[in-house]
Amino acid sequence: MSIFQIRQTKSGAVLWTGAAADERTALDAMAREAGYPDFSALPDxxxxxxxxxxxxxxxS
Incomplete structure (x- = not known):
């Protein structure tokens, strides 16, 4: 597992930071924490x- 940080590119706002196996898994985890089933379900x-x-x- 690695630590990923998800940011909104326009504003630079950090949306999520956490452990995930890869980038795709991190994006899905961020979406689930926001109440969506996966990244593809986020609103456009x-x-x-x-x-x-x-x-x-x-x-360290």
């Missing part, structure tokens, strides 16, 4: 502003 208005998933490389 949310996805229209652009969403990016970044893998955070945390070094």
């Amino acid at each position: 208005t949310v996805r229209a502003n652009g969403i990016e998933a970044a893998k955070l490389d945390l070094i």
